[in-house]
Amino acid sequence: MDTFEAIQARKSIRSYQDKPVPRAVLERILEAGRLAPSAANTKPWHFIAVVNQEKRKILSKGVYAKFAAEAPLVIVVLGNKKTSPDWYTVDASLAAENMVLAAVNEGLGTCFVGSFNESEVKAALKVPENFKVLVMITVGYPKEKLDLTSKLLRLVQSRKQISEVASEEEFTKPFVPQKNAEH
Numbered sequence: 001m002d003t004f005e006a007i008q009a010r011k012s013i014r015s016y017q018d019k020p021v022p023r024a025v026l027e028r029i030l031e032a033g034r035l036a037p038s039a040a041n042t043k044p045w046h047f048i049a050v051v052n053q054e055k056r057k058i059l060s061k062g063v064y065a066k067f068a069a070e071a072p073l074v075i076v077v078l079g080n081k082k083t084s085p086d087w088y089t090v091d092a093s094l095a096a097e098n099m100v101l102a103a104v105n106e107g108l109g110t111c112f113v114g115s116f117n118e119s120e121v122k123a124a125l126k127v128p129e130n131f132k133v134l135v136m137i138t139v140g141y142p143k144e145k146l147d148l149t150s151k152l153l154r155l156v157q158s159r160k161q162i163s164e165v166a167s168e169e170e171f172t173k174p175f176v177p178q179k180n181a182e183h
């Protein structure tokens, strides 16, 4: 799978098989995060791989995070507010997407989760004060059948056209693709 294929294949998956993510696969995913670029090479991130079921239950308390209890692995992405106050959100997000694409390449399904109570997550995972919990990533082998939430979202959601999200030379000149590269 090349990078563009992985980007195309990535979709939020919210239902997982009862099958653990092998340690070697987890290591490759974390490695993809570790190799992300960062402003002034500050690397203002930290990733916590959570497999423990009791902990995952705590992470799944958010209204839109129930499936975090079912996912065999949740990666919690933290940003260091102290080392890079201006860029930690950008840098840690780049690392997060790197990890998601690496997971897709391994045949795994993922979903970003922003539905959580930060204080609860910090307490459960013993996160130091200077780190912000930015996002969680659920990871696991997808169930054959798509879960209901993802099915419904796919019915109502659509992707914006390139010309709606990109411009040429200045904001007011929409980028017009020569051939239809959109999906």
Ligand SMILES: Cc1cc2nc3c(=O)[nH]c(=O)nc-3n(C[C@H](O)[C@H](O)[C@H](O)COP(=O)(O)O)c2cc1C
Residues within 6 Å of the ligand: 010, 011, 012, 013, 014, 064, 065, 111, 112, 113, 114, 115, 135, 153, 157
């Ligand atoms: C920062 C962020 C937070 C998200 N939080 C949640 C969430 O709490 N629960 C959920 O089910 N999906 C969550 N999503 C997934 C989005 O709903 C999903 O990416 C979007 O609907 C597009 O669908 P796709 O990922 O299948 O392309 C989140 C995505 C991002 C980027």
